[in-house]
Amino acid sequence: MARAVQFDRYGGIDELKVLEVPTPKAGPGQVVVEVVAAGINPGEAMIRTGALHERWPTTFPSGQGTDFAGRIVAVGDGVGGLQVGDEVLGFTENRAGHATHVVVPADQVTPKPANLGWDVAGALFVVGTTAFAAVRAVAAGAGDTVAVSGAAGGVGSITVQLLRARGAEVIGIASEANHEWLRSVGATPIAYGDNLIDALRAAAPDGLDAFIDTYGADYVDIAVELGVPVERIDTIINFAAVEKYGVKGEGNADAATIDVLAELADQVAAGDIEVPIAAVYPLEKVQDAYRELEQRHTRGKIVLHP
Ligand SMILES: NC(=O)c1ccc[n+]([C@@H]2O[C@H](COP(=O)([O-])OP(=O)(O)OC[C@H]3O[C@@H](n4cnc5c(N)ncnc54)[C@H](OP(=O)(O)O)[C@@H]3O)[C@@H](O)[C@H]2O)c1
Incomplete structure (x- = not known):
């Protein structure tokens, strides 16, 4: 049995x-x-x-x-x-x-x-393929500054590192307890809370090029308010915002293949992703x-x- x-x-x-x-x-x-x-x-x-x-x-x-x-x-x-x-x-x-x-x-x-x-x-599998899809959706690369909500969660932690691997600057939105870890993978941490919009403006004085929301709540509204182009905003959870603004909602289903899993497994095994x-x-x-x-x-x- x-x-x-x-x-x-x-x-x-x-x-x-x-x-x-x-x-x-x-x-x-x-x-x-x-x-x-x-x-x-x-x-x-x-x-x-x-x-x-x-x-x-x-x-x-x-x-x-x-x-x-x-x-x-x-x-x-x-x-x-x-x-x-x-x-x-x-x-x-x-x-x-x-x-x-x-x-x-x-x-x-x-x-x-x-x-x-x-x-x-x-x-x-689930978090890796979801992060892969989200990063691909916003087409981030060198020269971009990208904010990620839920930056230390299952999806967020991999998203941050895939963005860094593509050469993007990453602002990771997370509680203080996760800031040291985010720094260790090359991201700039900021705390969520009342002053988030000001903190994002201060952390990215030239503006954000893309935003990946792995948490929900009002993060897509914030990204839109900050002027991030809707085609470079991806949320994996707030599907009402996808309808409302026309932002992307790409996640697991868009990259759920064994080839993507094998590629991610190799990257983790090589020490490129923690x-x-x-x-x-x-x-x-x-x-x-x-x-x-x-x-x-x-x-x-x-x-x-x-
Ligand atoms: N569309 C898809 O294909 C797909 C696939 C996988 C997951 N999802 C969804 O995506 C979400 C994230 O999944 P997950 O597996 O990454 O979850 P998770 O591992 O439970 O991560 C939750 C993270 O949220 C952070 N968090 C808590 N309160 C927050 C706040 N107010 N603002 C910003 N971050 C906050 C936490 O960080 P702190 O400790 O720093 O607060 C934690 O690291 C879930 O809702 C899940 O259902 C969708």
Whole structure:
């Protein structure tokens, strides 16, 4: 038997249970991965509450989790290039990553670079592909000054570093607790709060060229007020602002490929991107993991160990 996180109805964190389930089998073209680490994401919490029912309805019992890393334990017919024992990272589109075992099409895993840590590997897909899409959306490069809200969160922390890698100057909006870390990756930190607009003007006296919003609230309004061109504003969460202003809303779905994941894994393994691991919880403590995530002050990623 395997163990998997499940919930039987929309609701709070208390709905999450870890249950014994049949170990999945590898059908044609599939592999079964024994999961070593699996990241958790705010979107999963929103799905669980029912807040995304119109957009992404679920059926019950529902599993949970997209990101994972682990070892292949079964290979289906017709799969080439992968073997039992291979260390991989990948993603599932079936809300099934928070489990001891997950079955996925073989083209949804990629070899884990030997020096890529398990926790980062297991948490990379959603945030990495989202950051990749957001940075591409605003077409930032050398000579640009770009502000990022939620700059030390799962998506924000990678976004900041991808922008730096492209040569952009980065202003990272975050609480004081994250300022030293932001400086360590080459960003200029500023605190959010009442004086944010003045602080952004002071930090970018020649103006902001682009803005990536990974938090929501009024950050897109602020970017527009500061004169950032709408085609160089991307929000991954405020879709009302996408409608209102015509800013971009590119995220995970725009870069959710195994090739992007493999590229990011190589960049992390090479030391070009740091993904802070804020906390690790055993699978049985999945409720505690989401309680911490829902505080919305995670630096980097929270990871489950099945
Ligand atoms: N569209 C997509 O494809 C997509 C994909 C992934 C995620 N998302 C969404 O994007 C959001 C971020 O996801 P995530 O995984 O990066 O979340 P996360 O890891 O939980 O990050 C939350 C971050 O928000 C920061 N924060 C808290 N209050 C803030 C404020 N008032 N102003 C600015 N920053 C603040 C926190 O930093 P401090 O501790 O410094 O306050 C923390 O680092 C979520 O709403 C998620 O649902 C969308």
